[in-house]
Amino acid sequence: MTTLEMPVATETLTLGKAINAGLRQALADDDKVMLLGEDIGTLGGVYRITDGLQRDFGARRVLDTPLAEAGILGTAVGLAYRGYRPVCEIQFDGFIYPAFDQIVAQVAKLHYRTQGAVRMPITVRVPFGGGIGAAEHHSESPEAYFTHTSGLRVVAVSNPQDAYTMVRQAIASDDPVLFFEPKRRYHVKGEVVLGGSLSDATPMGSARVVRPGTDVTLVVHGALVQTAVDAARAAEADGTSIEVIDLRSLSPIDYDPIVASVRKTGRLVVAHEAPGQGGIGAEICASITERCFGALRHSPVRVTGHDIPYPPSKLEKHHLPDLDRILDGVDRVLDRPNSLSGGPLA
Amino acid sequence: MTTLEMPVATETLTLGKAINAGLRQALADDDKVMLLGEDIGTLGGVYRITDGLQRDFGARRVLDTPLAEAGILGTAVGLAYRGYRPVCEIQFDGFIYPAFDQIVAQVAKLHYRTQGAVRMPITVRVPFGGGIGAAEHHSESPEAYFTHTSGLRVVAVSNPQDAYTMVRQAIASDDPVLFFEPKRRYHVKGEVVLGGSLSDATPMGSARVVRPGTDVTLVVHGALVQTAVDAARAAEADGTSIEVIDLRSLSPIDYDPIVASVRKTGRLVVAHEAPGQGGIGAEICASITERCFGALRHSPVRVTGHDIPYPPSKLEKHHLPDLDRILDGVDRVLDRPNSLSGGPLA
Amino acid sequence: MTMHDTFLLPLTDAVQLITPEGRRVASPAFDPWVADVTDAELLQMYDDMVIVRRIDAEATALQRQGQLGLWPPLLGQEAAQIASARALATHDFVFTSYREHGVGYVRGVTPAQVTPVWRGVAASGWNPYDVGMAAPQVIIGAQTLHAVGYALGIQNDGADAVAVAYFGDGATSEGDVNEAMVFAASFDAPVVFFCQNNQWAISEPVSLQARRAIAERAPGFGIPSLRVDGNDVLAVTAATRIALDRARSGGGPTFIEAVTYRMGPHTTADDPTRYRLDGELAEWRAKDPIARLETLLTDAGALDDDHRTAVKAKADAAAAELRAACIALRDPEPMSMFDNVYAEPNSMIDREREASRRYLAMFEGVEA
Amino acid sequence: MTMHDTFLLPLTDAVQLITPEGRRVASPAFDPWVADVTDAELLQMYDDMVIVRRIDAEATALQRQGQLGLWPPLLGQEAAQIASARALATHDFVFTSYREHGVGYVRGVTPAQVTPVWRGVAASGWNPYDVGMAAPQVIIGAQTLHAVGYALGIQNDGADAVAVAYFGDGATSEGDVNEAMVFAASFDAPVVFFCQNNQWAISEPVSLQARRAIAERAPGFGIPSLRVDGNDVLAVTAATRIALDRARSGGGPTFIEAVTYRMGPHTTADDPTRYRLDGELAEWRAKDPIARLETLLTDAGALDDDHRTAVKAKADAAAAELRAACIALRDPEPMSMFDNVYAEPNSMIDREREASRRYLAMFEGVEA
């Protein structure tokens, strides 16, 4: 990790360009940083997130790899053994599974296996989530597979500034980090403070209250952060005050701000795109119930993707939590008329 | 699925032998049933679960495969396309990850992908769990990865009778089934009614109250069922009445008996060997809180493996929930003095 | 030195029976396998290729017009697909990736069945059992194992069918494809590995995936391989027939590398100008699979302007059918998303379905 | 016909420089690579093999006595391991599976560092950086990719080190091993693939994994391969030196198949009588790697009874050291299970640790 004082500048960047800037900074800061992936070199990635990086840092540091995800991750493990900080790009969420064994049985465990002798500062960048009208396997939200895997850190970014800062933090971390990028928000712009020392930045592991509120706590990550903020705005018009928390870190989860919020609101809604069963919403609801049972005025509510394979894209609007479904969840947690008011489900 | 009237007989069998008998029955019932795996033929499997089956049904139906788990599952997909009912053995829990992509992106999705045209009646047998003093990767509990995967069914057996019946049911099911076998209980004996028609048997998807009780509901599966029963017996001596529920099916989860129990007890403890974060305990606690919020007198409590890679075997007794840790969980849910009485954790 | 770094047969050029200029050249090894191919059959392949190329162009246009979400063009790979698929029997079974529109066309996939996937209304446009062709596979290489498993089933059934796996040059790097070769060899499975080496895996050249000709990989697994000019319908026919014959006669798997070129983008989302080499496209245009067959047949007096006009009309009709069918596709009913997750009743899905029904009912003002 | 089903060099027997009877035979290709090997160096290998075999037997005994949970014996594979490891430089780095006790011994793993894993007190007995050898790998084949990645690192560093991957015949079926060959070839990585073909993967014969000699797989990936008698220290030395030399001089990866035999069970939990063929063990006993070197050295006057006695004493001492170290191993502290899950502070682990501390404190009667 670098301790240099970085020059600071502010630019308006898309989320995608912010990641590019973060990768560029990381490559410049530490010559042990290497990028590996399919089509990340000449093409700059199918989303152009690595655009220009091979040109500027060379084909030894920004590697187009053969088309094999286990190969990418397994090679990264060997590079880490040698002292490198590999940053792997998985082209789409649904293509991470061939690398699953290398991630859960190797990357996650090697520091433990070697009693701390070998570090695995590997970052795995994964564009994730739906809403882009894509073909099968291009819209998944596999984050819960990794949050259930001890030894990994998992983060998801929601805005350009976090994207820039957190990708640098992930790369600088001595632990392996699954870095989830909300692909449908790659093009969204925001102000980004570039440069700066990582030690001054909000830690990668902390959640953030993005909109304060008093009636309901709404916990989200990735692309749904914006949807949640929109929902909170809409609810405000009805006189409902929603506190929106962006998880940012999915493992470990920063419970303090959630606990503080729920103690205040007594009501929790968690939304995510992945199927509900076994999703991170289950973990958060269970953990918050453990920690705040007495403060809860209603059972925590989950608003999630359905327990189905990701459907054909013309159906995704019905699968993904949107503003209306989130507000329906808010109505449920507030005991207002809602979709389930008709009586308990079977 | 066969509808023949089966001769019925009762024998005392180990759990392992009961699976063997179930596989034998399935092979006899339907010549589309095939067994695939590493070392399952001549050797009869490293746990001898398939002992004698290749001898009796031939090397075309009981196949020793090359050493490649993706290969086993991918081949099974093709066989299913052709109308077969493949039963794959994964030698140990920790070796399922190379097959993860074939399981979650193919096996789980093909029926959906083809709008029902192609069935995937694939059974994946996985000896799982710890407590046998084994080397790394031989003691894992990966079931939550699969319960989070829509399109799969997941079951775990705990006794010889269920092992026999449920392996037949899993094979007869037109859906893919992850079949988890509690390897540390392979040698435990019990009475098994052999034969009989599957339509008379308890459905594979249903949970079972294995010990009625009134004070606390304790939900477990696999090897921990016996531990839970032992804990309930011990608690009885203290005057605490624990209702033990064997989940049997982990996806879908049969919530009715759990809900009924919690409405009665107001207190839920879920125990499993897998790490807590994102484990099936989280799902059950969240779901039961959703369904029984008013009835809960304490937040549901989880007693699980720690959020660490499976430790060296000399430490596993500290990692796995045992009778004492389960009773400590019971004390927590009953607001009795317990390990966490000292004050909230950070 | 016992360095096994070279092969018996140096793989210089792929086997070619029709030159890019449209001349028939002799190949003592391959000629017997195509001796019976009539001009009428060649003309049939010509027609197929023209039609498929037209459909492909129409689909690209539909994507540009927002009617499809994505389209992976086969432009340039018509001969590899049409000739190989034409060599198959009806009861053979094919496992492809996403670009095999030509294979599908020959198998009987109708224009109307092609677009649902790419419009996003269904994950598969046809019933695999109706056409002997699996749903398209997006996970690179995964289908090769499926083909091997299907072939094991054929073997167990004592049937004389063959399973065929289509995949790309990039796919050969995936573990699955290599495991498929291990399994196929081990069990002498009646399977044909048909690799369309179209020179690129999105932006990655085949040289990144393989330091030798792709066809050189298989023999080390115990699988004989053939390397043919994939833009030459006759060479592809011969190779596929050889492979099918081996499979049907218990000879086990064969690997075919069809050397071809993707003349379009990887998909409509791709910009190949970012990675293609100068002159590359022009070089391969000169090897166009349709043009050379057209010359051959014209020179042989088997193809005249009347036929050309007729086939063009057919192609336009097929394109029109595709367009009409595509545009007529309605979005699926929301509740259909819960169908076929499981084959058997499932309490989790039932509950989800009921919750969604009630949720949607709120918007319809319908009593839940 | 362009059927690439045979190789330039028919792989009949593996290269042998010392016959099972202990005679030195000539090999024009290999001899130059071992011309400088002195009798003293051969004697060193002999000593190593005797000691490692003794340690192996002791560990098996310790397992039988309940002191180890499991042990995977290397019995029969001493030459393959000792000779290859002796050919390496200190700054090379080795990635092995679980059976490479001989490699570890040469790399400097002490007897005391061997047993922790198999007793279940630690997942790795040594610091990989101390000995240039990774933690043992249980997931079959996974380490081959690690070796390739490490080799890429070496390449980027401009170092002249080599990464070596040890794996078995069974491992060659796993996707990972094949992907490792793809990556190694693609990047000309300075890596040596060292496959000990010990004929079995638990109960599965090598013929189930590969229909050709294992060595024939690599050339198709663009990786030259060598097939040697793995029970012959000189042949293994020569092959390893050739491969290392290629790697160090920028020649890229090499694949070595060392043909050997596992004379013991797969692990102490295995019963090989269930699957071994009649006479197989006897046949391979006659090819014992230690016996043949003993004869060669004795005939050369380089090994006498005094040395035999001395080395036996050394071996017994090593075995005693192993035993003593093993038995002295204490169970780790319960709370140590939370150490090193993460390299950096982690709130989830902190909480778990604290909960466990309090839980354990209850039993100690200590105030939590």
Ligand SMILES: Cc1ncc(C[n+]2csc(CCOP(=O)(O)OP(=O)(O)O)c2C)c(N)n1
């Ligand atoms: C497992 C997996 N990884 C990555 C991708 C993304 N991807 C889609 S097509 C493609 C290139 C495939 O190249 P090739 O196999 O040569 O087939 P072609 O597209 O040229 O027909 C890639 C990398 C994928 N679909 N699946």
Ligand SMILES: Cc1ncc(C[n+]2csc(CCOP(=O)(O)OP(=O)(O)O)c2C)c(N)n1
């Ligand atoms: C991914 C994976 N699958 C299965 C196993 C179980 N297993 C352990 S050793 C072994 C056989 C390995 O054979 P080989 O590669 O020839 O090595 P050898 O044991 O003969 O040294 C198997 C199947 C495993 N450890 N890892």
Ligand SMILES: [Mg+2]
């Ligand atoms: Mg290609």
Ligand SMILES: [Mg+2]
């Ligand atoms: Mg072996």
